[in-house]
Amino acid sequence: MKKQALVILGILLMFLSCASSGASSSGGKKPAWLADKHSAYPEEKYLVEIGEGSSLKKARQDGVIALSQIFRTTVKVDSTVRTRYQDLSDGENILESSMETSADETITQLSDETLVNVHFGESWTDDMGRSYVIAYIDRMETAMIYRQRIEEDGSLTDYFIRESATQKDLLKRFGFLDAAVVMDKNSKMMLDQLDIIHSPSRRSILPSYDDEQLYSLYSDTAGKMLYTISVEGDVDQKITFSVAQVLTERGFVVAGADGNLSVTGTVVLEDANLDNGYENIRWALYLEMRNEAGEVVVTMDEKKRESGVSRDAAVARGYRSMEEMLQKKFIADLERYFDSFARK
Secondary structure (H helix, E strand, O other): OHHHHHHHHHHHHHHHHOOOOOOEEEOOOOOHHHHOHHHOOOOOOEEEEEEEEOOHHHHHHHHHHHHHHHHHOOOOOOHHHHHHHHHHOOOOOHHHHOOEEEOOEEOOOEOOEOOOOEEEEEEEEOOOOOEEEEEEEEHHHHHHHHHHHHHHHHHHHHHHHHHHHOOOOHHHHHHHHHHHHHHHHHHHHHHHHHHHHOHHHHHOOOOOOOHHHHHHHHHHHHHOOEEEEEEEOOOOOHHHHHHHHHHHHOOOEEOHHHOOEEEEEEEEEEEOOOOOOOEEEEEEEEEEEEOOOOOEEEEEEEEEEEEEOOHHHHHHHHHHHHHHHHHHHHHHHHHHHHHHHHHO
């Protein structure tokens, strides 16, 4: 049923987004809507901005940017949540499909902001070739799209919560809860956007799950994930500290030798003879995370060369690079591992 609903909504969005633009004109007297955008599209029914550019295409792009600013000043968009949400929704993200705004024009996503159901109305080109166009969002139409998507996502979030309770494996249990939290955060961003689009629709939506209970379960489960860390060759414990920092930032616990989970690995730094006028080193970092059964679930294997005015400077740069890899790659791989349960 969900697949059918998505297909039906997708067809509806294609119809809405490919609606024909308003009348076009050029030269002569400026149209009234250029001075008063709400004269053609009343504010109570539409979000409206005027786009301007050297061509109609650029004017349309400028109009979408102007519309996005309405949301950007009040709605905080987490790009990581948005990306993970797209993965968890299995590529069937109806909101992104509605970015196609006319039969011959596609407006791409602007930074982290995705606009839904954008239409173009009247356009005008002055005697100097400067183009102007009305970009608008129909409040009621768009509220309907948001409402259906939020309700469907709420059902999926509820499923992830229930599925988590059936898992014996601690990482899988957390993985489903983590997916539920991602869905919840994205829904809250959408609700904030809907409040701007049509606040009565926003007030009428109630979640199908208890979000306070979700975050309590999430925190409790993360607190049960006790990690031991052992990195060979980490003489100054710098990598061990960085790994511990990455884990604690996610709400996990570093528990010395009493952990039920583990991160082990090796770090190697060696001199590199290069004719570049600097001191050079090569570093290699290998890490693996294991679950309660001792199975490897996430690995990281990185190598790089660093240079500095002294060996100490090169080594310091090497450790900074390793720390960056931990923050970017290791945590990203860990999140993909968690998300993999919810996508099956």
